[in-house]
Amino acid sequence: MEGNKTVGAGWAARFLLAIILVSAFAIRYRGISYGLPAITRQDEILIMNVVFRMVRDGDANPHFFVYPSLFLYMQAGLLKAELACGRVSGSCRSLQDADMSSIFLAGRFLTLFFSLATLLAVYFIGKLLFHRGAGIAAVLILAFCPLHVANSVYNSVDSPMTFWVTLAFLQAVLIHQRGPKWRYYVLGAVFAGFAVGTKYNAAIIVLPLLLAHFQAHSFSWRAVGQRKLLTAALLAALAFIATTPYALLSFGEFTAGIRFFTGHYSAGHLGATAPLVSYLQYARLLGQGFGPWLVLAALGAAVHLVARERRKGILLVAYPFAFFLMIGMVRAYFSRNLLSLTPFLALLAGYGTVQAAMFLRRTVMPPAAGILRARVPPGKRLASVAALLVVVLSAACLFRQGLRSYRHVSQSTLLDTRLEAERWIEANLPGKARIVREKYTPRLPRRQFRGKRVQFDLPLMKPAELGRFDYVITSSHVYDRYFRDRKTYGEYAAFYEDLFARYECVRKFTPDGVRTTGPTVRVLRVKK
Secondary structure, three states, X not given: OHHHHHHHHHHHHHHHHHHHHHHHHHHHHHOOOOOOOOOOOHHHXXXXXXXXHHHHHOOOOOOOOOOOOHHHHHHHHHHHHHHHHHHHHOOOOOHHHOOHHHHHHHHHHHHHHHHHHHXXXXXXXXXXXXXXXXXXXXXXXXXXXXXXXXXXXXXXXXHHHHHHHHHHHHHHHHHHHHOOOHHHHHHHHHHHHHHHOOOHHHHHHHHHHHHHHHHHHOOOHHHHOOHHHHHHHHHHHHHHHHHOOHHHHOHHHHHHHHHHHHHHHHHOEOOEEOOOOOHHHHHHHHHHHHOHHHXXXXXXXXXXXXXXXXXXXXXXXXXXXXXXXXXXXXXXXXXXXXXXXXXXXXXXXXXXXXXXXXXXXXXXXXXXXXXOXXXXXXXXXXXXXXXXXXXXXXXXXXXXXXXHHHHHHHHHOOEEHHHHHHHHHHHHOOOOOEEEEOOOOOOOOOOOOEEEEOOOOHHHOOHHHHOOOOEEEEEHHHHHHHHHOHHHHHHHHHHHHHHHHXXXXXXXXXXXXXXXXXXXXXXXEOOO
């Protein structure tokens, strides 16, 4: 009888997992065409420009090391395969003939695969560390997490990095649960190397791998020189070098990229700069992207787990705790940097919620009692109320976060104001007009217009220099940052106010949230 119950529970868990994965795919797939045919996300443009150059020039050296090279090589291989298929079918003969929307969609499907595979890995981790119920709950939480959903379909490194980090952690869990077997060390080292080969700060994943090793061999100096650990360290380094070979072959460019990466985060980013450290900003972003109550449930579960099962608890909280400490040390902050924390938080929140539900079942509704006759033992009333709050608030927060994810995806399918502005500009502005535009504005056909794009330095252009152009195109994604922080950027905010007062706005594209989304784009005519 017990065997039949176990088999039945296993099939039920697999059925629920399949439903959750299909739902996770559906909500992510709905937003996969975000912005297209306009390319509006700057991270995607940055990465894909490097990929295009590599494929066009046949140069394996990306000459770009702000990020490592593994994801770039994956995208380049995908692009080459797509071009080869195009040549066979006759649809395109070169990169210049290729459909950019199809290329970006293919890359986004690759990121979507990493996202869904991460959900599957989280289930196995939850099942190994706790039980099937905790694994299912963790996958459910992560499947509809707005932070995870929003970053699941972009040609960017954070979702692939999260996948490799989760796989590496799975090997640490296997070492903890099943013993220090060679295959777990080898796979953990390779996955850790791939994670660092996708994004540098993933190096923190070596911490749970080390903890699992020392837990299996006891904390001693002898364990430091253990052959499995030394081999794993070598394999991790080799995996990184294999995926970012020009870190050695072009060492000067590599170190320059590292200096730029660290310098940018230390100096801050316009609109995302903390006064000194960014812990408070990241905590706020985590509450928005994962859910405030689910974060609290995860923290409570972490404390409970460390107190009751110290080794297991420390293994699970080591990466998110150390990673949060690291990213919060600098001034610049971006919500996507929190993505690799979401599998760990989902595991903790799922475990805590399921444990609370199981406690309620044992105390409030014992098998022999009906619901109406249920009695709570006096000594467990406070604990029962707390457990009930955990279950109810977690469910409410999960529902709310699911709605937020759905709204985000629904908004992303609307017409982007930059594409709307691009079409209007092509149809209405005179040919060969001289146009200066800033970041987050529509592209300009080079054959039709003489355009110049500036980054964040439009306010630094002198009036005489602006006078050489016929039109100025601005974006609220830029100037709103100055308006939000007038204390720091008061001079820049004043520049835009003067610009809007001085020049005639011939057309303004404002998102209405019903038909269009994106920034407010203004097309200003320069008075001569």
